Amino acid sequence: MPLKVDHDERRREIARVVEDIVLDRGIEAVTIRDVAGRVGFSTTVVSHYFRTKLEMLVFTHQEARRRAEAAVRDAVRDGASLMACAELLLPLTDERWRDWHTWFAFWGMTPAEPSIDTERRTGSESAATLFEEVIAALRAAGRLDPAIAPAEAAIDLQLIINGIASLVAQDRPAWPADRQKAELRRQLSRAGLGDR
Amino acid sequence: MPLKVDHDERRREIARVVEDIVLDRGIEAVTIRDVAGRVGFSTTVVSHYFRTKLEMLVFTHQEARRRAEAAVRDAVRDGASLMACAELLLPLTDERWRDWHTWFAFWGMTPAEPSIDTERRTGSESAATLFEEVIAALRAAGRLDPAIAPAEAAIDLQLIINGIASLVAQDRPAWPADRQKAELRRQLSRAGLGDR
Numbered sequence: 370m371p372l373k374v375d376h377d378e379r380r381r382e383i384a385r386v387v388e389d390i391v392l393d394r395g396i397e398a399v400t401i402r403d404v405a406g407r408v409g410f411s412t413t414v415v416s417h418y419f420r421t422k423l424e425m426l427v428f429t430h431q432e433a434r435r436r437a438e439a440a441v442r443d444a445v446r447d448g449a450s451l452m453a454c455a456e457l458l459l460p461l462t463d464e465r466w467r468d469w470h471t472w473f474a475f476w477g478m479t480p481a482e483p484s485i486d487t488e489r490r491t492g493s494e495s496a497a498t499l500f501e502e503v504i505a506a507l508r509a510a511g512r513l514d515p516a517i518a519p520a521e522a523a524i525d526l527q528l529i530i531n532g533i534a535s536l537v538a539q540d541r542p543a544w545p546a547d548r549q550k551a552e553l554r555r556q557l558s559r560a561g562l563g564d565r
Numbered sequence: 566m567p568l569k570v571d572h573d574e575r576r577r578e579i580a581r582v583v584e585d586i587v588l589d590r591g592i593e594a595v596t597i598r599d600v601a602g603r604v605g606f607s608t609t610v611v612s613h614y615f616r617t618k619l620e621m622l623v624f625t626h627q628e629a630r631r632r633a634e635a636a637v638r639d640a641v642r643d644g645a646s647l648m649a650c651a652e653l654l655l656p657l658t659d660e661r662w663r664d665w666h667t668w669f670a671f672w673g674m675t676p677a678e679p680s681i682d683t684e685r686r687t688g689s690e691s692a693a694t695l696f697e698e699v700i701a702a703l704r705a706a707g708r709l710d711p712a713i714a715p716a717e718a719a720i721d722l723q724l725i726i727n728g729i730a731s732l733v734a735q736d737r738p739a740w741p742a743d744r745q746k747a748e749l750r751r752q753l754s755r756a757g758l759g760d761r
Contacts (some may be wrong), residue, residue, distance in 0.1 A: 391673070391675075392675060392676070393675055394677070395592060395593075395673075395674050395675045396591070396592065396673065397591075397592060397593030398675075442720055459570070470673060470676075471673075472673075473669055473672040473673035474670070474672075474674070475673065476669040476670075476673065476731070476734040476735065477587070477591075477592065477666060477667075477668075477669035477670025477671065477672065477673045478591050478670070479587075479588060479589055479590050479591045479594075480588070480666075480737070480757065489734070489735045489736065490735060490736040490739075492735060493732060493735035493736045493739075494736070522579045524732075527728065527731075527732060528724065528725065528731075528732070528742025528748075528752065529724065529728065530727030531727070531728050531731035531732070532723065532724030532725065532727050532728035532731070533724065535672070535723075535724075535727035535728070535731060536689060536720075536723060536724070536727070538672040538685070539672065539678070539686060539688060539689035540685065540689045542688070544687075544690075549701060552720070556724065559755065560755065561753070565702070
């Protein structure tokens with residue numbers, strides 16, 4: 370290990386490996402030892418970054434949504450439409466599919482664990498807040514119907530995106546990127562959220 | 566054990582215990598030994614019904630969706646509206662929430678396992694087929710707009726129901742039954758699937 374380690378970067382590196390293991394072999398296959406082996410650190414080093422497997426899983430979930438949220442914020446800043454922003458969140462690419470798989474796995478973890486429960490709730494609230502901001506910004510810019518209520522439209526957007534992702538999760542070959550995008554366009558348009 | 570055992574009933578009994586364990590402690594906590602302990606059989610007996618943990622999980626997923634599908638078919642036969650049918654699928658009760666938790670956990674399992682992948686796909690196709698049947702029947706009975714295309718409306722219904730369930734999965738206290746029903750009504754109405 371280099372002398373100067375960027376703590377956060379190391380944690381993110383570990384989180385990416387955790388996502389790979391969850392996708393390849395399921396959450397139950399995630400062990401500190403296995404993660405250490407794949408990332409090329411000793412278990413002692415990994416334990417320095419995450420005290421428990423649970424802490425590692427919670428951070429992995431956080432990281433996946435932070436990446437997705439950052440992509441949307443960047444796109445809005447660059448003048449993207451709502452359709453383009455929403456596309457960034459769909460499992461159109463292998464990378465985003467890995468994120469979605471992590472989220473579903475996490476939603477299926479026991480609600481009895483407070484840190485999981487809190488992170489799940491935070492994730493949903495954070496997505497709703499992001500969507501409200503995006504919709505309000507696009508509405509203010511005259512790119513969405515001014516009559517749209519951001520809070521309600523944010524829920525529509527969550528339902529549409531999570532709904533499409535749920536169909537992909539069950540049958541990925543049936544939902545190639547083009548079909549996902551066409552479905553997104555149809556749903557946004559019906560929700561009055563189509564590009565103007 | 567009684568001399569005459571209903572094989573399927575025993576498997577269903579075991580599946581219910583598996584759902585409880587997945588909800589209480591996660592998929593990773595499911596072991597043949599633990600299931601045996603909770604259901605009150607020996608591990609040998611449980612192994613007679615399920616050769617592997619994987620087979621047990623696949624059956625548990627199947628059972629949860631068969632129960633849900635049977636409830637919808639019964640409701641349609643009894644003259645229920647689309648809204649009433651869809652309500653049966655939402656995680657409004659503890660029992661249906663347990664089913665949803667099982668489904669999300671299952672969607673987050675590795676796609677590398679063929680039996681999981683097949684059951685996931687079968688589940689989605691089965692839901693789509695059921696929804697198409699229900700919509701076609703209600704349309705024929707004059708209870709839905711005759712212009713509705715059942716295949717497209719079935720996807721709308723999957724998106725709406727899975728979408729609402731995904732929000733419940735992330736923050737159950739924020740989504741009591743009344744709020745889920747109100748959201749369902751709003752979404753069905755906008756999709757042109759409201760009761761007539």
